[in-house]
Amino acid sequence: MKKMRILIVSQYFYPENFRINDLALGLKEKGHQITVLTGIPNYPEGKYYRGYGWTKIKERFEGIVIYRVPLVSRGKSKGLRLAINFLTFAISASLLGPIYCFRKEFDAVFVFEISPVTVGIPAIVLKLVKKIPMFLWVLDLWPESLSATEAVQSPRMLKWVEHLVRWIYRHSDRILLASKAFAPKVKALGGEYAQLRYFPNWAEKIFTQRIIEDDRNLPELPPGFRVTFAGNIGAAQDFGTILSAAERLKDFPDIQWTVLGDGRERLWVEEQIRARGLSDRVHLLGKFSLEMMPHFFQQADGLLVTLKKDPIFSLTVPAKIQSYMACGKPIIGALDGEGRKIIEEAQAGFVAPAEDAQGLAASILALYRLSPSERRAMGLKGREYYNENFSREMLICNLENWMEEIIYSGQSKKEGRFA
Numbered sequence: 001m002k003k004m005r006i007l008i009v010s011q012y013f014y015p016e017n018f019r020i021n022d023l024a025l026g027l028k029e030k031g032h033q034i035t036v037l038t039g040i041p042n043y044p045e046g047k048y049y050r051g052y053g054w055t056k057i058k059e060r061f062e063g064i065v066i067y068r069v070p071l072v073s074r075g076k077s078k079g080l081r082l083a084i085n086f087l088t089f090a091i092s093a094s095l096l097g098p099i100y101c102f103r104k105e106f107d108a109v110f111v112f113e114i115s116p117v118t119v120g121i122p123a124i125v126l127k128l129v130k131k132i133p134m135f136l137w138v139l140d141l142w143p144e145s146l147s148a149t150e151a152v153q154s155p156r157m158l159k160w161v162e163h164l165v166r167w168i169y170r171h172s173d174r175i176l177l178a179s180k181a182f183a184p185k186v187k188a189l190g191g192e193y194a195q196l197r198y199f200p201n202w203a204e205k206i207f208t209q210r211i212i213e214d215d216r217n218l219p220e221l222p223p224g225f226r227v228t229f230a231g232n233i234g235a236a237q238d239f240g241t242i243l244s245a246a247e248r249l250k251d252f253p254d255i256q257w258t259v260l261g262d263g264r265e266r267l268w269v270e271e272q273i274r275a276r277g278l279s280d281r282v283h284l285l286g287k288f289s290l291e292m293m294p295h296f297f298q299q300a301d302g303l304l305v306t307l308k309k310d311p312i313f314s315l316t317v318p319a320k321i322q323s324y325m326a327c328g329k330p331i332i333g334a335l336d337g338e339g340r341k342i343i344e345e346a347q348a349g350f351v352a353p354a355e356d357a358q359g360l361a362a363s364i365l366a367l368y369r370l371s372p373s374e375r376r377a378m379g380l381k382g383r384e385y386y387n388e389n390f391s392r393e394m395l396i397c398n399l400e401n402w403m404e405e406i407i408y409s410g411q412s413k414k415e416g417r418f419a
Contacts, residue, residue, distance in 0.1 A: 001400055002408060005033045005105060007130075009097070009123040010112035011071075011089045013038035014061050015049060017290050019139075019319055020112040022204045024064055026396045034064045035104060037097050037122065039089045042073040044232065044262050044287075057100070067100040069093045077264045082151075086116040093122030098129045107407045110135045111172075117142040117161070120168035133173035133406045135399075137199060139319075141185055144312040149235045166190040173406055176399075181315035181338045197402055201319040202392040203326035206294055221299045222283055224254040225368050227332060228300035230293060231320050233263035233284075238308040241334055243272050244357035245364065246282050255368060257282040257304075260296055297327040301375060302349070302367045307335040309354035317342060324348075325386035328379040330367055334360040348382030 006027060013036050014021045028034045040056075041049040054070040069092035075081040111123040113136055120136060127134040143161040146152040152161070169175060169190040176199035177183060183196055221228065233239060242257070249255050259269075259282070266284065273282050288296070297303060303324040307313040314337025321339055324331050331349030333340060340351045350366050352359025367375065 001030065002404065003031045003033070004107045004400075004403060004407060006035070006403075007101065007104075007106040007109045007126060007132075008034060008036045008112065009038075009093065009109060009119060009126065010036065011039050011086075011116065011119050012043055012112070012114070013041070013066060016041045016043045018112070018114065019201055019204075022202075022392075023112075023396070023399075025062055026392060027399075028062065028064055030396065030400065032400075035101070035106070036064060036066045037093055037100070037126075038066060038068055039071040039093075040068055040073070042071075042085075044074075044077070044264075046074040046076055048073055067097070069096045069100075086118045090116075090118040090121045093119075094125045097122050097126050101126065101130070106130055106132050108133050108135060108403050110137065112137055112139075114139045115142070115145065117165055117168060120171075121164075124168065124171045127171065133403075134171065135174045135176060135403065136168065136172040137176040137178070138182060138186060139178040139201070141182060141312055141315065144185065145236075148308070148310040148312040162189065174402055176402075178319075179315055179317045179338045185315065197398075199395065199399065200317060200390055201322045202390045202395050203323040203386070204290060205392065206291060207297075207323050207326040208392075209294070219285070221258050221285075221296060222256045224256040225252075226256050226258060226300045227302050227304055227364060228258045228260065228296060229304040229306075230260040230296070230323075231318070233259065233261055233266045233269055235265060236308055236313060237263075237265075238306045238334070238355060239265060239269050239272075241355050241357045241360060242304070242306055243269070243276060243278065243282065245334075245360040246278050247276055248358060248361040249364065250277075250281075252365075252368070253281065255281065255364065258296075258300075259284045260286075260288055260293070262287045293323070294327060297324070297329055300329055302330050302332045302364065303327070305331060305333045305335060305339065305343075306360070307339065307354055309336065313354065314338070322386060322390045325382035325390070328376075328383040330375050330378040331382060332360070332363050332367060334363075342385075343382075346382050346385030347378065348385060349378060 010020045012018045024034050040052050059066050071088040072084045074085045109123050109126050142165050143158045166189045175191045175195050176197050305318050317338045331343050333351040336354045343351050350363035352363050
């Protein structure tokens with residue numbers, strides 16, 4: 001495998017916790033030279049992390065060079081402020097990226113396209129300036145996700161975003177899809193099947209290794225039968241269904257719900273917990289580092305994943321599913337489409353339809369009534385499925401091969417099939 005010089009463009013990067021951090025480290029471990037163009041870390045709190053500001057332009061992380069461009073912080077992640085956050089990164093990175101990278105040579109630019117899709121704008125600028133191929137990793141479909149979360153309701157604005165997405169797709173040499181179900185939508189907006197590759201999420205290595213040996217100083221989950229949710233507390237995660245399911249299980253006081261994470265819906269969730277009388281069984285523990293997640297997951301009896309009922313979310317595979325599987329724990333879900341299909345195919349847990357609180361409660365009771373050995377066997381099925389389909393090593397090797405196809409073999413963007 002030849003060594004490549006890869007420029008990653010992502011609005012988010014370490015110390016923010018996103019899968020792109022692990023991908024960059026994985027490529028670095030393979031001997032490739034990695035440079036990252038990103039913004040000032042401010043997710044999800046909405047304010048700059050301590051020690052960061054507009055003057056901190058360059059730093060290193062595990063041998064990876066990071067260039068940071070100024071942006072307006074997210075604030076409360078709503079409306080105009082969030083739009084300004086997206087646009088200021090796109091503008092700053094488009095203007096300053098070529099300057100920061102003026103003396104550096106690259107073989108490819110790789111784009112981490114979780115919201116916002118505007119991250120593709122500076123990547124295209126760098127693709128054209130450096131005359132290199134562009135790889136776009138699509139983990140969130142725009143404009144569909146904007147309308148599904150009601151972040152944007154104006155038909156005119158959604159149409160403008162659609163034109164932007166079409167332009168970005170057409171400038172991509174390879175479009176990598178986190179879900180196979182994304183393919184028709186991406187093709188309809190300018191992505192040709194010949195350009196598409198299936199590139200799902202995986203779990204960081206820490207989830208496939210043994211639990212932290214010295215965990216005496218780490219917090220414990222509340223005692224009982226532990227149902228644990230990890231991740232963003234947002235509109236897409238449909239916490240209304242989670243809380244309604246918890247209400248239906250009030251006669252089982254030993255079933256304890258724990259939430260690890262933060263997000264724009266946290267205050268609403270806190271209010272609902274108090275209003276519904278769930279304070280003794282639904283616990284918001286807050287945000288913890290990635291390194292602590294295996295500690296919590298190992299304590300859980302079931303790991304929870306939910307999504308709103310919407311056509312766009314039925315195409316999505318939440319990244320937490322891979323992390324849950326890698327830990328070898330049973331999964332309890334309330335979601336439709338691809339995510340549900342993977343859990344059921346793996347026989348890794350119980351899944352109810354999206355927004356079905358009664359079905360979610362029934363799924364939790366079904367897991368609750370299994371013996372510890374039966375739950376352990378279910379979790380191991382998930383881990384086996386993970387190893388066969390979402391292995392970090394396998395997926396990073398696939399990415400290397402796709403990059404080599406274009407960089408060294410001279411394949412045109414229209415050669416090959418969707419795989």
